Amino acid sequence: MTGTGEARADGMAEGVAVSTPPAHGIPFAEAVRVWARVAALSFGGPAGQIAVMHKLLVEEKRWVGEARFLHALNYCMLLPGPEAQQLAIYIGWLLHKTRGGLVAGTLFVLPGFLAIMALSIVYAVFGQVGLVQALFFGLKAAVLAIVLEAVVRIGRRALKNRVMVGLAAAAFVAIFFLGVPFPLIVLAAGLIGYLGGRAGHPDFLVGGGHGPAAGRAVADAGTALGEELPAHARPPLSWSLEVAGACLLLWLGPVLLILLTLGHDHVFGQIALFFSKMAVVSFGGAYAVLAYVAQAAVESYGWLRPGEMLDGLGMAETTPGPLIMVTQFVGFMGAFREPGGLPPLLAGVLGGVLTTWVTFVPCFLWIFAGAPFVETLRGNRALSAALATITAAVVGVILNLAVWFALHVLFAEVHEVRALGLTLPVPVPASIDPASLTLTMAALLAVFRFKVGMLPVLAACSAAGILYRLVTIGL
Structure with a gap:
């Protein structure tokens, strides 16, 4: 997949030579190291994984800007499959063409693949995973804190006015209480945003990549990739x-x-x-x-x-x-x-x-075939409004995942209560796990109050969980 088609994409009418290094100047070897870091830190489901990529690629490395990151994320949210891995493929492709996407996407799943394979063998041979649960008991508390931080961070970027906040709240209610399927939420949000963008309503025109960034958001112009569309992002249909x-x-x-x-x-x-x-x-x-x-x-x-x-x-x-x-x-x-x-x-x-x-x-397939067309539409006002609105709705969906995860981390029993057409997951108060609650509060304090990095929080909570299980169970 990296042969003649990619060379043709590089040597298009722009006159870019195939041997010309990337204009952004990011060495491929450095990108591989960063994607390996992303893979090693990709705990906590899509919210935590997207937060890791945002922190490394947007805030620390400044390889891509806020608007471009969200534009890619919005497209990935529309696709079947794991949106965080697809986002890694998308940005890897933007930076280093097909090989960049292949490396980013493969590295993203490799640690999990190896870990799950090893744990599956242990599970099949011994019939239980008590030791494994002990090893990862404390890690769940750190993961919960990371997911909640991701909700806050992405919410600050995406919810720029009351309309977007309202859409996020509506999405949360729809999926958490009413059980509305995620694709319907995405389609409804996209339609609302598209119509709002076409009408020129200012509350919907927050997703463009060329306006000033809000708050401390990283503008595309100040990043390595910049605002311009790379030559390989304009390939021919062939x-x-x-x-x-x-x-x-x-x-x-x-x-x-x-x-x-x-x-x-x-x-x-x-x-x-x-x-x-x-x-x-x-x-x-x-x-x-x-x-x-x-x-x-x-x-x-x-x-x-x-x-x-x-x-x-x-x-x-x-x-x-x-x-x-x-x-x-x-x-x-x-x-x-x-x-x-x-x-x-x-x-x-x-x-x-x-x-x-x-x-x-x-x-x-979804990224390599579709991303070039999505990139060319970054300046489309109505489409940008639709994608920005989808991002707002996704904040509500991620919050739903965070709440679901919190209930199952902190409580041993969670029952579903149905009333007035609503389905509510209600935890049994007596089933709360004091150790999980203590570790979670400590992780939240470390993340939000003291701004401790992700890796130290994961390591500290994991070690604390192992120590707790050793003391109480004697593994």
């Missing part, structure tokens, strides 16, 4: 078709090969087909599709036993990478329990690899 074809072949080629050789009823055929379909419909991030995946894995395929999905989610929540990595655990256990003629552990590893492949390869 390049987009070539790269889309290559991604489709990499994604669906193995699926078709497995189906033709092993059949639909083989566990690998089931995994390849099911998770390929999930990759197309998984709008709204991991939480939006967890119920769908859990029901299919337990009731339709028998890959998991009741309750095991929560064990897998616990692994995904406390390891770096997208939460959708929980699907790797599902694929591993499905193949482990139906190994065919293979050793169970080998079958499980292959099942986990296959699940990860068909889940994440489509993300590269």
Whole structure:
């Protein structure tokens, strides 16, 4: 995918030579190191992961500006699959073309892939993850603090007036209380913003990349990438078709090969087909599709036993990478329990690899095929208004995730109460975990009051959690 099509994109009518280094001057090796840092710190689901990228790429490195970052984020929010990984691919592509996107997207999932694979093996062999839970007990408190900080940080950037605040609040109510599907919230917000932008209403014209940045936001003009559109971001249609074809072949080629050789009823055929379909419909991030995946894995395929999905989610929540990595655990256990003629552990590893492949390869397709067109529309007032409005709505959705995560970190029992058409997750007060509450309060104090960095907070909370479990349980 980095051959003739990319060279053609570089050597277009702009007269840019193929061998010309990037105009922004960011060495590719340095970018690889930064993407590795992003991957290592990508805890806390999409909110925490987006916050990590914002802090490193916008605030510290100043490689991209606020408006460009949000423009890319808005597009990724519209796509199926993990939006944080897609954002990494998008920015990596902006900085260093196709190879930049490939490196950024691959590194983003690599630590989580390795961690989930190791934990899945432990789970399958020993049948429980008590030691693992002890290792990551304190980490959950730090993750919660990071997610809440991300809500505040992104909210400050996106909610620039009362209209945007109201839209964020409406999105939170819709998804938290009414259970409105995430895609409907995005479509409604986008339509409202588009109409408001077309009408020229000033409250909606907050997403453009050429106006002055609000507060301490980093303006595009003061960044390495600047305001201009890179030459490779204006490829001909033929390049987009070539790269889309290559991604489709990499994604669906193995699926078709497995189906033709092993059949639909083989566990690998089931995994390849099911998770390929999930990759197309998984709008709204991991939480939006967890119920769908859990029901299919337990009731339709028998890959998991009741309750095991929560064990897998616990692994995904406390390891770096997208939460959708929980699907790797599902694929591993499905193949482990139906190994065919293979050793169970080998079958499980292959099942986990296959699940990860068909889940994440489509993300590269969505970005490489669509990002050039989205970049050329950055100056479109109505589209910018629509994307800015979607960002406001997404703040409400991220707050919903933060509340959901907080309830399940701090309380052992959470019941759903239905009344007047509303569904309320209500925690059982007696089930509160004092240790989790104490660690969470300490993490919040460190993050918000003393501005302690993310890595020290993660390390301190993890160490405190291990010490607590050693003292109380004697592991």
